[in-house]
Amino acid sequence: MDQTTIFVAAVLAAAAPLIFATMGETLTERAGVVNLSLDGTILMGAMIAFAVALNTQSVLLGFGAAALTGALIALVLCFLSLSLRQSQTAVGFVLALLCTELSSFLGAPFVRVPGPAVPFLPVPGLANLPVIGPILFRHDLAIYTSFLLVPLVGWLLFQTRAGLTLRALGERPQAAYARGVPVVPMRYLVTVAGGALVGMAGAVYSLDLKQGWSYRHTFGAGWIALAIVIFGGWRPWRVALGCYLFAALEIMALRMQSVLSGLPTQVFQVAPFALMIAVLVLVNLAGSTHMSRRIGDLPPSLRRPAQALVDRLAAPAPAALGQPFERP
Amino acid sequence: MQVSVHNLSKSFGSVRANDRLTLRFEAGKIHGVLGENGAGKSTLMKLVAGFLRPDEGVIRFDGRDAALRGPGDALRAGVGMIHQDPLDLPAFTALENLLCATPRSAIASWAEGRRLLVELAGRLGFTVEPEMPVARLSIGQRQQLEIIRLLARGARVLILDEPTTGITAEQTRALFAALRQLAAAGNTVLFVSHKLEEVAALCDTVCVLRAGRLVGEQMGMPVPQAVLLGLMFDTAVAAVRGAEAPPAGDGGTLEPPVTRPVAGEVVWRLEGVTAREGAVTLRNLNLEVPAGRVLGLAGLDGSGQQLLLRLLAGHARPDTGRVLVGSTDLTGAGSRAYRAAGIEYLPADRLAEGVIGALSLSDHFALQQTGRLVDRRQAERAAREAIAAYGIKATPVTPINALSGGNQQRAMLALVPPRCRGLACEQPTRGLDVASARTIWHSLLARRADGCAIVFASADLDELIEYSDEVLVFFAGQISPPLPRAQLSVARLGELIGGVGFAEGGTT
Numbered sequence: 001m002d003q004t005t006i007f008v009a010a011v012l013a014a015a016a017p018l019i020f021a022t023m024g025e026t027l028t029e030r031a032g033v034v035n036l037s038l039d040g041t042i043l044m045g046a047m048i049a050f051a052v053a054l055n056t057q058s059v060l061l062g063f064g065a066a067a068l069t070g071a072l073i074a075l076v077l078c079f080l081s082l083s084l085r086q087s088q089t090a091v092g093f094v095l096a097l098l099c100t101e102l103s104s105f106l107g108a109p110f111v112r113v114p115g116p117a118v119p120f121l122p123v124p125g126l127a128n129l130p131v132i133g134p135i136l137f138r139h140d141l142a143i144y145t146s147f148l149l150v151p152l153v154g155w156l157l158f159q160t161r162a163g164l165t166l167r168a169l170g171e172r173p174q175a176a177y178a179r180g181v182p183v184v185p186m187r188y189l190v191t192v193a194g195g196a197l198v199g200m201a202g203a204v205y206s207l208d209l210k211q212g213w214s215y216r217h218t219f220g221a222g223w224i225a226l227a228i229v230i231f232g233g234w235r236p237w238r239v240a241l242g243c244y245l246f247a248a249l250e251i252m253a254l255r256m257q258s259v260l261s262g263l264p265t266q267v268f269q270v271a272p273f274a275l276m277i278a279v280l281v282l283v284n285l286a287g288s289t290h291m292s293r294r295i296g297d298l299p300p301s302l303r304r305p306a307q308a309l310v311d312r313l314a315a316p317a318p319a320a321l322g323q324p325f326e327r328p
Numbered sequence: 329m330q331v332s333v334h335n336l337s338k339s340f341g342s343v344r345a346n347d348r349l350t351l352r353f354e355a356g357k358i359h360g361v362l363g364e365n366g367a368g369k370s371t372l373m374k375l376v377a378g379f380l381r382p383d384e385g386v387i388r389f390d391g392r393d394a395a396l397r398g399p400g401d402a403l404r405a406g407v408g409m410i411h412q413d414p415l416d417l418p419a420f421t422a423l424e425n426l427l428c429a430t431p432r433s434a435i436a437s438w439a440e441g442r443r444l445l446v447e448l449a450g451r452l453g454f455t456v457e458p459e460m461p462v463a464r465l466s467i468g469q470r471q472q473l474e475i476i477r478l479l480a481r482g483a484r485v486l487i488l489d490e491p492t493t494g495i496t497a498e499q500t501r502a503l504f505a506a507l508r509q510l511a512a513a514g515n516t517v518l519f520v521s522h523k524l525e526e527v528a529a530l531c532d533t534v535c536v537l538r539a540g541r542l543v544g545e546q547m548g549m550p551v552p553q554a555v556l557l558g559l560m561f562d563t564a565v566a567a568v569r570g571a572e573a574p575p576a577g578d579g580g581t582l583e584p585p586v587t588r589p590v591a592g593e594v595v596w597r598l599e600g601v602t603a604r605e606g607a608v609t610l611r612n613l614n615l616e617v618p619a620g621r622v623l624g625l626a627g628l629d630g631s632g633q634q635l636l637l638r639l640l641a642g643h644a645r646p647d648t649g650r651v652l653v654g655s656t657d658l659t660g661a662g663s664r665a666y667r668a669a670g671i672e673y674l675p676a677d678r679l680a681e682g683v684i685g686a687l688s689l690s691d692h693f694a695l696q697q698t699g700r701l702v703d704r705r706q707a708e709r710a711a712r713e714a715i716a717a718y719g720i721k722a723t724p725v726t727p728i729n730a731l732s733g734g735n736q737q738r739a740m741l742a743l744v745p746p747r748c749r750g751l752a753c754e755q756p757t758r759g760l761d762v763a764s765a766r767t768i769w770h771s772l773l774a775r776r777a778d779g780c781a782i783v784f785a786s787a788d789l790d791e792l793i794e795y796s797d798e799v800l801v802f803f804a805g806q807i808s809p810p811l812p813r814a815q816l817s818v819a820r821l822g823e824l825i826g827g828v829g830f831a832e833g834g835t836t
Contacts, residue, residue, distance in 0.1 A: 164420070164428040171419045178379075178415040179429035180400020319419060327398075328379045 007251065009135045015240075015247035016146035017042070017204040017218070021225035022232070022239045023153045024070070024197030030157060030234055031190035032170035032320045033081070036092025038198055039222025040099025041073045045202025047107035050213045054115040062116070063142075063203045070199020071192045073099060078188045081324070088322050096222065103216075110213040118142045118208040142208045149197075154236040166190055170318030173325040183325045201225070233315020249275070286313040329390050329406055329484045329516055330355050331376060336385035338371055345371040347540040348385070353533075355484075358507055358517040360531030360549070362524070364560055364628070364787075364825075368540040369520045370412075373487045376518070377409035378402035389485075408478030409487040414470040416462055423458035426477050434481045441480075448476045452506040467607070468499030475506065485516040492526055493607065493630070504530050522560075522628055524553055524826040536560055553828065554819075561789065561822040593619050593654065595750040595781035596640055596671075601649035603639055608632045608805045610639075613649070615800075617781045619749065622773075623810070624792040625785040627802030627825055633785035634676075636802075637752040640783055641673035642666035653750065670749035674740055676758055676785075678733070682740045685729030689714065689722060689739055696743070714742035719767060734764030741771050751775060753784040757791060769795055789818045789825075803830045 021038060028035045035041075045066035053062030077095060081088040123137040123144075136147070157163040165186070168176040173183045205218045224246060232239030253268025285291060295306050332352040338345050345368045353359045363369045374380040376387055378396035387394050389405050396402050399409070416425050427441045435441045442458045449456050454472035462470060471491055478486060486507075492500050507517050507530065521527055527534055527549075534551055536544030536559040544559040596617040603610050610632050617623055617640075625633040638644035639651060642663040650659045653669040663673070675681035683692060690711035694702045711724035718738040722731050728739060737760060744751065756772065757765035773795070776782055786792050792799055793816050801808040801824040808824055823829065 161427060161430075161432070164424055167419070168417055168428050171417050172415070175415045175417050176429060178399050178409075178411075180398065180403050181429045182400075316419070328374070 005131060005134050007248075009138065010251055011244055011248045012135065012147075013139055013143050014209065014251060015243040016143045017201040017209060017221065018225055018228065018243040018246065019146040019149055019240060020201035020204055021198045021222065022228050022243055023149050023236065024194040024201070025225060025229045026153060026194075026232070026234055026236055026239055027157075027166070027197070028074075028191050028194035029229060029321055030170045030318055031166050031187050031194075032173060032318055032323065032325075033078070033187055033191045034088045034092060034322045035074060035077055035191060035195060035198070036089060036226065037073055037077060037095035037099060037222075038225050039220065040096040040103070041070050041195060041198045042202040042205070042218050042222045042225075043103040043216065044069050044073065044099045045199035046206035046218050047103040047110065047202070047213055048199075049203035050115055050206040051107070051110050053207055054110065054113065057116055059116055059118050059207055062207050063200055066199040066203035067196040068199070070202070071196040073199070074192045074195025075188075077195075078191050082184050082187055082191075085324055088324075100216070100219070107213050107215075107217075112212060112214060115212060116207065117211045140208065142204050146204070150236050150240040157236065167318070170320055173320055173323075174328070177325070177327070187325070198222075198225075230317075234318060235315060238315065245275070282313070286310045330388075331407070331485055331516060331518070332388045332391075333372070333376065334386050334388070336372070336375060336387065337383045338375060338380060339383055344540045346375065346382075349537075349542050351535060351542065351546065353485075353516055353518060355516045356511055356514045357532040358511045358519055358530055359546070360527035360534035361518060361520045361537065362522065362527055362534055362544070362556060362560060363537035364522055366539075366787075367537040367560075369537055370489055371540075372537070373409060373489055373518065373520055376402070376485075377407055377487055379409070403478075403481060403483065406482060406484040407487070408481065408483035408485070410471055410474045410478070410489065410491060412490045412493060414467070414474045416470055416474060418461075418463040420462055421458065422456050422460045422462060422465070422473050425462055425473060426458075426480060430477070430481055444480050445476060448479060452476070452509065453502050454506065455502075466495070466499070468495035468503070471495065471503065472499075472506075479510075484514070485518070486510065487518045487520070489520045490522070491519070492521065492523065500526075522826065524556055524828065527556075528553070553823070553826075557819065557822045557826060560826075561818060594652075595619050595621075595654065596783075597652040598639070598646075599650045599652070601639065601646040601651060603635060603644060603646040603649075605635045605638070605644055606630075608635055610635055610805055610807070613807065617750070617783060619779045619781050620776055621781050622776055622795055622797045623781070623783045624796030624799040625783065625802060626789070626792050626799055626821055627785075629787070631802035632805045632807065633802050634754060636800075636807075637673065637754050637783065637785055640750070640752045641671055643673060670747055672744045672748045672751050674737075674744070674751065674753040674756060676754040678736045678740055679729060683728045683736060683743070686727055688725045688727055689720070689742075690724040692728070692739070692743055696745070714739070718742045718771060732764075734760045734767070737764070737768055738771070741768065744775075748775065748780055750781045751783070753782065755786055756784050757786070757788070765791070789821045792816075792821065793818065801825060803827045806830050 021042060025035060025038060048069045049062040049066035052065040053059050073095060077091055080086045080091045118140045121140050126137040127133050157167060165176065165181055168181065169183060169187055177183050202218060206213055210217065228242035228246060229239055232242045249268065249271055256268055291310060295303055295310065298306055330353065334350050336346055336349045349372060361369050361372070371380065375382050378399040378401050387396065389407065394405055417428060420428065423442055423445060426445050427435060427438065435444060445456070445458050454476065456465065456469050456473045456476065462473070465473065475486065491503060511517050519527065519531055531549055533546050533548055534556065535542060535546045536556060538560060594616050596615065598613050598615040601610065601613045608630060625636060627633050635644060639646060642658065642661055642665060645660050650657055652658065653666065653671055656669060658665055658669060679685045690707040693710040694704070694707035697703055697707065708724045714720065715722060715724065718741060720735050720738045720742065722735055728736060731739065737756065757768050760768065772782055793813065796813055798810040798812055799816060800810055801821065803825065
């Protein structure tokens with residue numbers, strides 16, 4: 001196996017928890033709800049998954065418990081923001097902080113205890129294919145699931161009737177209501193399901209990629225995931241690309257540390273964020289009215305391809321993102 | 329399907345939007361529902377379509393009681409509503425809009441949806457195609473899409489709320505043809521409008537609402553326009569009142585001075601102004617407002633009066649033409665330049681655009697100071713003077729949003745600097761009781777006596793006739809010539825506002 005293959009395989013694996021978290025958040029935000037509690041939810045998911053798996057010696061139960069934890073935290077967010085009409089931002093933020101501290105407190109007995117992990121499971125036959133074998137088929141079930149999750153969410157959002165309804169909740173809940181959709185219950189459902197995925201992201205850390213539990217085990221992952229969802233324009237494929245890009249930069253930063261010892265490692269740690277901000281600005285510029293005016297000024301032969309490019313790049317947020325729904 | 333309502337009432341706060349309405353709309357007909365702004369038409373329609381729940385009374389579909397918990401229930405019963413601003417999803421394509429939340433029993437697959445969309449559009453003469461993004465459609469096309477969607481879902485009753493606002497004459501024709509076709513096929517169409525001529529052209533029956541009450545029982549068309557106008561604007565009552573008492577009698581002490589102050593200098597001059605805002609376009613407008621003149625702007629909401637006021641105050645810019653204040657050309661200048669030239673704007677939405685709710689009157693005077701530091705004492709003195717002069721019920725430190733509407737309006741007037749030469753007011757007495765309205769006009773007329781020109785828009789015909797020297801009537805962006813006060817009556821104004829006498833084809 002050459003270096004590149006190993007690198008690509010490592011990136012695909014390292015991005016798995018981010019994929020779980022971002023896909024959950026993409027669904028949630030497409031339905032118009034911002035779940036800002038991601039970082040805390042992932043920590044709680046990781047801690048609970050490890051604790052349950054350790055006590056039951058069942059990795060599967062660990063994942064189930066993590067999903068349940070994520071769903072429960074999302075339910076609290078829903079109740080406070082959708083039913084009691086408090087600010088989604090404030091509630092989510094407080095939940096993130098609360099869950100972070102709670103995970104440290106409740107997880108204290110499990111710090112640096114060895115425990116079970118997701119078993120390595122190369123796909124029989126396919127794993128021996130040249131190049132793609134080691135890249136795609138020599139992982140474990142959690143990582144295979146992350147591969148399937150992206151097309152699954154994409155298909156759900158853009159190819160199914162249910163996806164249309166889900167997106168309508170985030171674009172214009174009044175229009176969904178006019179069509180007879182129970183807006184608030186549906187938003188509950190999607191947010192809780194999305195929260196379950198986010199909780200499982202924690203399990204992917206503690207039972208797979210970063211096995212075990214320690215103080216603030218996954219700290220920061222949730223905030224990165226939130227940024228990647230925006231960077232990806234709420235489109236699953238682009239969001240996934242963001243996850244892989246981020247994982248690649250992280251791994252490179254680790255390796256470069258020894259190669260470019262003169263450069264401070266912080267440069268590499270910060271690079272993904274700087275890159276993300278640059279892309280965000282570009283994406284938002286492409287969708288602005290200023291840009292459409294500029295395109296109008298172009299000669300007619302260039303106008304159409306330029307418009308097509310901008311349409312492809314522009315990734316507007318769901319129009320009703322974060323907005324409460326008021327019955328007329 | 330027959331739709332009937334019995335004793336239907338709905339209140340918002342202290343306003344009875346619908347007051348014990350009993351009506352029946354037969355199947356296979358187009359029913360016009362007429363009334364001026366705020367008559368309760370939209371409330372009635374939203375009740376029938378399940379968007380609102382009645383306080384009392386029942387709605388029956390084909391004689392069966394319908395307890396509607398939401399628009400979904402109405403849709404399942406076969407009743408669909410097309411809102412003035414279509415409730416669709418701009419981020420979706422036309423096909424996605426059609427399929428969104430439409431049950432599988434109505435449209436089984438995407439392919440069937442596409443076929444149905446093309447077929448219905450062809451049959452009704454509509455110009456919507458499946459892959460068009462809704463954000464790029466015109467309002468008329470979005471309406472067409474909503475009609476197609478409701479029909480595809482199996483709606484047999486279509487409710488259209490002011491559907492011809494903001495659509496082209498061509499689209500209006502297509503819409504009317506489609507509605508006639510649908511009615512002929514046995515569907516029930518409820519057509520809500522304030523445009524008399526459209527109701528006359530389209531509807532089989534008509535009923536008239538005023539102030540939440542049914543004032544014109546369902547009548548078979550044609551009904552003479554004069555009768556409908558009389559019902560809409562209550563001119564019969566006005567005429568009776570005028571005959572019994574001399575018009576100046578109840579005017580009392582605040583009757584405006586009939587003699588005009590020296591009309592010399594021109595405050596505003598518009599030369600060939602064309603401007604556009606939202607769905608309204610004003611074309612090639614020439615206007616002169618001399619000092620000491622009160623010019624009233626009549627017309628239904630959104631017919632162009634607001635745009636003219638905003639043009640006069642520098643809040644909107646003309647596409648072509650020139651705007652002069654005095655002899656200075658201020659075309660394209662910002663509102664700051666207009667204010668420097670002595671022009672003030674009093675918006676209808678006081679708390680959104682006029683005053684800052686959380687600040688007190690003396691804070692507002694402090695905002696007008698030019699120095700770097702706030703002179704509290706001067707601000708408070710100015711506030712006290714204003715409170716005394718305008719009879720505002722407040723202390724200098726009461727936050728403005730704690731005041732009543734009338735006192736807020738007075739405060740806004742008090743903030744107009746004394747050197748003001750031109751005042752553009754949007755509905756200066758909206759929502760005020762009679763006494764407050766009189767005080768406001770007292771202050772406005774005092775300004776006029778000082779030589780200030782006043783241009784105001786109002787929905788109250790009596791107010792327009794009582795206080796204007798001249799009135800301009802707006803209808804869908806078209807403007808009548810200035811009508812001197814002597815030539816005005818409530819009935820005549822009502823006709824003009826309803827579009828009678830305006831040339832056809834200008835409703836783009």
